[in-house]
Amino acid sequence: MRCAVIGGKGGTGKTFIAVNLAYIVSSKFNCKVLLVDSDVENPSVPSALGVGELKIIGQVKRFSPKIIFDKCDLCGVCAENCPPHALILIPNKKLMFLETLCEGCAMCFYICPRKAIVEDESVVGWIKFGVFSSNLDLLVGELRPGERGYSEIIEELMGRLDSYNTSYDSIIVDSPPGTGKPIKLIVESVEKLFVVTEPTRLGLHDLKKLYSLIGSLRDFTVILNKAGLKGGVESEIRDYVSSIGVEMVDVPFDLSINYAYASFKPYVELYPESSVSNALVNIARRLINS
Numbered sequence: 001m002r003c004a005v006i007g008g009k010g011g012t013g014k015t016f017i018a019v020n021l022a023y024i025v026s027s028k029f030n031c032k033v034l035l036v037d038s039d040v041e042n043p044s045v046p047s048a049l050g051v052g053e054l055k056i057i058g059q060v061k062r063f064s065p066k067i068i069f070d071k072c073d074l075c076g077v078c079a080e081n082c083p084p085h086a087l088i089l090i091p092n093k094k095l096m097f098l099e100t101l102c103e104g105c106a107m108c109f110y111i112c113p114r115k116a117i118v119e120d121e122s123v124v125g126w127i128k129f130g131v132f133s134s135n136l137d138l139l140v141g142e143l144r145p146g147e148r149g150y151s152e153i154i155e156e157l158m159g160r161l162d163s164y165n166t167s168y169d170s171i172i173v174d175s176p177p178g179t180g181k182p183i184k185l186i187v188e189s190v191e192k193l194f195v196v197t198e199p200t201r202l203g204l205h206d207l208k209k210l211y212s213l214i215g216s217l218r219d220f221t222v223i224l225n226k227a228g229l230k231g232g233v234e235s236e237i238r239d240y241v242s243s244i245g246v247e248m249v250d251v252p253f254d255l256s257i258n259y260a261y262a263s264f265k266p267y268v269e270l271y272p273e274s275s276v277s278n279a280l281v282n283i284a285r286r287l288i289n290s
């Protein structure tokens with residue numbers, strides 16, 4: 001079973017939920033689990049589990065233009081057609097390439113009338129592997145600092161999942177925030193979605209947006225994290241979820257979660273008897289039974 005823990009905005013607790021589900025399924029239910037960190041700009045799963053050592057098992061590369069200045073006549077066609085303005089022409093002087101803005105689309109390569117741009121490659125990030133326990137491994141995507149190739153790394157991560165299918169009982173993907181192309185790639189690579197929201201106006205807004213984009217594509221369970229938080233819009237979220245007819249489970253608000261973050265250990269290991277842990281165990285049970 002492959003599932004993804006997603007949510008529109010950052011800070012709703014996606015990584016908290018994903019890490020603890022992976023911990024419970026691997027330790028309490030004795031399943032072999034691969035936990036995938038696809039928040040490539042800020043992969044925080046390893047530190048949440050206290051895993052310091054990760055091995056690089058792959059580089060993610062993409063097209064990068066190499067300008068042959070002897071051939072370039074400074075016509076400026078490439079600069080005019082570069083979508084993110086990574087090529088800048090200083091008329092009659094020089095053509096500049098700003099690598100950190102380049103999206104690797106290769107438009108300049110195809111459009112240059114003098115064939116003054118040739119194919120090169122640049123590393124946009126890495127795929128890393130780590131071990132938490134005999135039953136829980138980590139697969140982590142990491143963007144090179146200053147790069148913008150989120151989608152390439154997530155595509156590479158998701159492309160690798162098939163090869164891990166037979167080695168693991170469950171694959172759990174911790175997703176980046178947002179609703180764009182990277183999320184679509186993840187949704188298409190799993191069978192079940194846990195959509196984390198919180199009882200705030202923004203949480204409700206993002207939940208509605210996600211449901212309208214992907215609600216019909218996959219089995220969709222809403223996790224209301226921080227349930228019971230005072231002053232929020234919890235009743236509006238409950239009304240909305242009931243109106244769309246999907247399942248929702250609560251994870252109660254508890255300040256002890258913050259202490260677990262600071263200790264680099266799974267919350268469930270530190271507070272096994274708490275109401276938060278009980279809620280997480282029930283969600284993990286749904287996962288392995290689905």
Ligand code: SF4
Pocket residue numbers: 067071072073074075076077078079095111112113114115116117
């Ligand atoms: S399109 Fe080719 S020739 Fe024209 S400025 Fe760009 S690299 Fe130079």
Ligand code: SF4
Pocket residue numbers: 063064065081082083084085086087101102103104105106107108109
């Ligand atoms: S590959 Fe695309 S984004 Fe990069 S410089 Fe060329 S046109 Fe611009």
